[in-house]
Amino acid sequence: MAQERWQVSEAAASNYERVNVPGFFAAWASELLKRAALQSGERVLDVACGTGIVARGAVEQVGEGGVVTGVDLNVGMLTEAAKHVPAGFRIEWREADATELPCGDAAFDVVLCQQGVQFFPEKALAVAEMHRVLASDGRVVVSVWRGLEHNAFPAIQSEALARHLGAEFGTMMAAPFAYGDAGTFAALFRSAGFRDVKVEAVELTPTQSREPERVAEKFLALPMAETIAKMPDAARQAMIEDILSAIPGNPSDPAVLAPTSAHILTARR
Numbered sequence: 001m002a003q004e005r006w007q008v009s010e011a012a013a014s015n016y017e018r019v020n021v022p023g024f025f026a027a028w029a030s031e032l033l034k035r036a037a038l039q040s041g042e043r044v045l046d047v048a049c050g051t052g053i054v055a056r057g058a059v060e061q062v063g064e065g066g067v068v069t070g071v072d073l074n075v076g077m078l079t080e081a082a083k084h085v086p087a088g089f090r091i092e093w094r095e096a097d098a099t100e101l102p103c104g105d106a107a108f109d110v111v112l113c114q115q116g117v118q119f120f121p122e123k124a125l126a127v128a129e130m131h132r133v134l135a136s137d138g139r140v141v142v143s144v145w146r147g148l149e150h151n152a153f154p155a156i157q158s159e160a161l162a163r164h165l166g167a168e169f170g171t172m173m174a175a176p177f178a179y180g181d182a183g184t185f186a187a188l189f190r191s192a193g194f195r196d197v198k199v200e201a202v203e204l205t206p207t208q209s210r211e212p213e214r215v216a217e218k219f220l221a222l223p224m225a226e227t228i229a230k231m232p233d234a235a236r237q238a239m240i241e242d243i244l245s246a247i248p249g250n251p252s253d254p255a256v257l258a259p260t261s262a263h264i265l266t267a268r269r
């Protein structure tokens, strides 16, 4: 169950912030925030906030008169998030499940959620909660990854994990990319009563280093980090080499372009 919810350990939470946020989740957070078009003074909720990259972008945009709250069920993520609040700003961090938001009715103007919905076992309940806490005419902006066919590097990682550790690890790696159908995503929000529901396919192309250490460190921030750390060195090295050989392009190039793609949904209450 913990794995279904994509839970990482406390150590993995700080690795997530160090390895995955700069240049990757940060770039995706900018895409989300661009579509939210936050106004000074607005009240914003970041659901499944993780280490808080969306919330801290939001707090600078809504300014001192605004309110930003981040909710996540992983206390390790929230502890890490609290270390990165921009100087002079305040964000309230709350430990809770997305299906039971610790917030009053109509308490927010905007609900944001970056790469969280695919992990909620009860998606309809979580989306009903987003609807409940939004003020009339409030906005929601939510992203989920498209399928592995649009996210080449995690596809390579998933195949390597399945080969070297077993099918269940391949499936675990694929879980974030298993909610890639735009129609299903839109219907989830329409059924909860949202209107003007639009789903946009967005692609960003960060670079992926070919250095074995950089490839290996990508695993440090994943729920299976501890299992991988316990692999015998030779076995782990063989898995990394397998990944390196599957990365397309010229092996002597230091880095490769690694296209990633997500659906970003916007809607109104």
Ligand SMILES: C[S@@+](CC[C@H](N)C(=O)[O-])C[C@H]1O[C@@H](n2cnc3c(N)ncnc32)[C@H](O)[C@@H]1O
Pocket: 005, 006, 007, 008, 025, 047, 048, 049, 050, 051, 052, 053, 054, 071, 072, 073, 074, 077, 096, 097, 098, 099, 113, 114, 115, 116, 119, 120, 121
């Ligand atoms: C891939 S991370 C995304 C974190 C953050 N939004 C970001 O963009 O960096 C997924 C997050 O969803 C959280 N999560 C998973 N299931 C949840 C649930 N039912 N309620 C609240 N948070 C949940 C996890 O703890 C994790 O922090």
